[in-house]
Amino acid sequence: MTKVTMTVNGKAVSGDVEGRTLLSSFLREDQGLTGTHVGCDTSQCGACVVHVDGAAVKACTMLAAEADGAEVNTIEGQANADGSLNVIQQAFQDHHGLQCGFCTPGMVMSAAALLKDNPKPSEQEVRDYLEGNICRCTGYHNIVKAIMAASGQDVPAMAAE
């Protein structure tokens, strides 16, 4: 067991972890932050995306010990200070960018990382960026729309809906 200390959603936290403990397990089991989901065992689905020192990271591919001293942000810390949905979250609700909600935390965290680097992405850039996030419910249409809307852009549908 090693002791790790990190900042999670602005709060200092610490815990004892085994060498093999993943950041996703540390967040879910030790910290009770179950918004970070685990959808696969091969680092492919993106349900577990969090931000570590500002960068999007798949929490299932990082050891908790590696995040020692880091600043970690999860879906639970995304809403505005007054508890209302932030711009990206609100765009997902407005454009029906989620159904079962299981991929959603990872999608929102990936979208936030994308828009930080590229505030006005094209539709193709959004689709390319989401390569590491699988959604089985939405067919991606409304996720792409939501992310474009969050960046202040409309995305033309193929034809009128």
Place this chain on the structure above:
Amino acid sequence: MPKDTGIGASTVRREDVRFLTGTGEYTDDIVLAKQTYAVFARSTVAHGTIKSIDTSAAEAMPGVLAVFTGEDFVEVGGNPAGWLINSRDGEPMKEPKRPVLAHGKVRHVGDAYAAVIAETIEQARDAVEAIEADIDELPAVVDMNDALSGSNFVHDEIETNQCFDWGWIEDNREATDNAIKNAHHVTTLELVNNRLVPNAMEPRASIGSYKASTGEYTLHTTSQNPHLTRLLISAFVLGIPENMLTVIAPDVGGGFGSKIYHYGEEALVLAAAKKLGRPVKWTADRTESFLTDAHGRDHVTKIELALDAEGNFLAFRTDTKANVGAYLSNFSTATPTFLHGTLMAGNYTVPLVYVNVKAVFTNTAPVDAYRGAGRPEATYSLERVIDKAARELGMDPIELRRKNFIKPDQYPYASAAGLEYDAGNYDALMDKMEEVADVAGFEARRQASEAKGLLRGFGVNAYIEACGIAPSNLVGVLGSRVGLYDAATVRVNATGNLSVMVGAHSHGQGHETAFPQVVAEMLGIDPAVIDIVHGDTSKIPFGMGTYGSRSLAVCGSAVVRATEKIINKAKKIAGHMLEASEHDITLSDGVFSVDGTDKSVTFGEVALKAYIPHEYPLEDIEPGLEETAFYDPANFTYPSGAYACEVEVDPDTGKVRVDRMTAVDDFGNVINPMIVTGQVHGGLAQGIGQALVENTSYDENGQLLSASYMDYTMPRADDMPMFAVDHSQGTLCTHNPLGVKGCGEAGAIGSPPTVVNAVIDALQSGGRNVTHIDMPVTPARVWDAMQNAK
């Protein structure tokens, strides 16, 4: 103008807030006091005899609390098949036992033969490694033809690998054969409906708990229908009295069919919880999901279409082998039969249909209903062979379909495959599709693609499905062992807010938003005061769950019936309060008023009166305001649609890209257009996934080669176009109170043949004569087809 509340409003979903803030509660998120962890020992061979299992080393490992093997469950029941199919000769299907843990033999890779319960999941995992299982590997039965011809049996006791040999409609067999023999033209196609893994993003998980003081069990589980799970565990598997077992399906991260069924892990965690007196949790990892979730499709079909000289359809005849895997999953026998054969007349006035299905046991994971369940297989066969016929006869594929469509004045229409379609307008759907897809502009787009060196193809499809599953009387005749009604309770609380308890389960469909829209519209009140309760057998009256696009058509109808009862009783109370006859009371915008007077009371005042019944006519009206209704439909509902797809094929690489995808559907009345459109989007992606990238592949030893997201290709954002979806051409369902039909499966049914027809159209250009490619249409397959057709 679109409405902003009630029926027809694209209300944003209230459930989204918890999902967007990470506060949803999925099964694996739940932590019960003193919970322990289960990990399963699973077979690494597809077929083998269990000689011995030595658990002593595992039991001695740190943290281990118990180890179970198949021996521990020989006295209890098995997981049953929900649907009895009789073969053509009248013999009932073969139903080998499906035990909680494998006993005697393991029958597919991933078949669980033991389970360890430990204090931590790591300890349980380590201990599973210490179980010494002596399993004698047997040759695996993988290929369906080998399975039917050989003497190597998945289940030795039934001495065959054929589960049944079913004919539909058996009385039409001879007439169909004759029609095909004598027809002007017969088009024949042999095709594979590729095996898929549903891949809900949340892996299955279950927590069993037991309260020794009362004998009550609770199962938290990833289920699409908690009541059915309770019923199966109680009546067939463990014999726990139904009133001592609560099944809770909390937030569930998608199902697509795979979470309809009861699985052995659920029984194991309950039995283990009782033995240990502590909760037992199990969560699948993705590899386990691939190995053990019920898979979908896996049909091999030969279809023939007989036509006269004018292009009128005379008969369809099909010959299908359907893989059921190693054990019968709960609905696996219904899927290739009554959800498939009965749809084999499609949208057409064809007079004769004969369907033969042989269901085959193999050493692979069980196969059951996956989004669409049988109807995608029927549609794919029909719509591919129709396209091929059009090409052979030199006819336009849209015109050939239109020529054979059932016309609007022919309803109710008795199809040649035994269903009575109540309403539809397939020409109107086709008209709308031609407009939305801009079919007229295709030629210009084709030339533009050609200028880039790409082959562009156009594909079309018309489908019908039977949804709103299902009328109990009808499915009873067809072999179902359960009724398929649904139930709802509307509880008006004293302070005027409402809880609506529904038997349907929402795992992405937005029931928490859409059902209140219906109740609010009927009562004329704000939907915000109405809450939906679902997924907990201790809180809701009963239910048969969510699948088969049934939630709104069946459970929504129960909600309507219960709300009607509320209105009737509330009118009595209002009549008493206003000193008028209940017959003179009108409810409008949440206010009860006496006709022709200015006397009125609000809905809220009536609710309060019901619970504070001072000066109340107790001899006429009971206190309280709560009503329950069970609703059993009179018929299936029949959504239908016309789809179009345009693809670009790169002739140098064989890569296919979907450029335009149009779905025009008739879902009847639409409660929340935003949610319905989203359902179609998801179905389209799964259908395009099946057509282009998804495949489940076993090698000849029964090893699953596609058991991770590295090997099983999931459709990703950059595989998909923006979709064009329209549901403006609805015809109302004639037999349910909302006129609704169901929309959950349409996209997955309509899109695979549309995409493949488009690919074949593209490959017809330049003088090539490619007539068939099996799904998934990978670059390698396209390349091969192009080379062979040169």
